Amino acid sequence: MSFNVLIVDDSNSMRSVIKKVITISGFKMDQCYEAGNGKQALEILSKVWVDVILSDLNMPEMNGLELLAALKGDSLLQEIPVIIISTEGSDERRRTVLEMGAKQFIKKPFTPENVRKILYEVIGVGDEGTYEGNERDADGGDF
């Protein structure tokens, strides 16, 4: 089983790094979509389905918090688990982000092991891609 991933970060380099980290971590990634901000992410999400979103917070045009709010307001998109990857890691910020619907928070700098563990955790499967919960079916569709 492999998963479609959307990486949202205004830094081209950081998107490449996150993609590389996901690849070397051994996480089973199928399609990897990239967006430079929340607005571009929503455009992509209007066309394709992804299994997980990894988003930065600090971005121009539409930041990570605004993206979370937009996803929460959409009955379909709110089902997609979001992992925030940011340098801003205060307790309060982390709490806010989780309250707004993010599933997890990864603080930069990060390790591939940490990214993989959290990716599998939020999509509800084990490290080898086996189901641990009943959150989603294999096609990434309804429950």
Place this chain on the structure above:
Amino acid sequence: MKEMKETLMVAIFDVFERMFYVFLEPVNDEYSDYAMAATIQFSGALKGEVNIFVSERLAKSMVQNLLGIETEDITEKDIEDCIKEAVNMICGNFLGRLDQTKVFDLSIPSFSRRPGKAAQGENVCMLCFDSDSDGFGTTLTLFN
């Protein structure tokens, strides 16, 4: 300011070693041939900005290590992105170490190929480093 300077130094070491695989050595003398700079402002319990100054060779080394690409494949955009990300991570790492309980807002980092002279004054601390790939400098400025 002394405590902040030490915290900033730890943050810089952490970011450089974990993200760029570059090991910096603190030095007293300021390197004079910086090719670029990046700035980020922060606000919240404290207000200020972090500037970083980077030599061409070190910037290329950072990009190479971060992205795993050859020097000849490095573009100007790669350098700009990488240096902006570096100042973003240094600032975030520094503020988190300073006070994990406080929320800070960070600006979008800016990049310049014409680095001005580093700020000086009572509210400014400067750190200079050397590495195998030339110099690196940082200033932390606190606003009133």
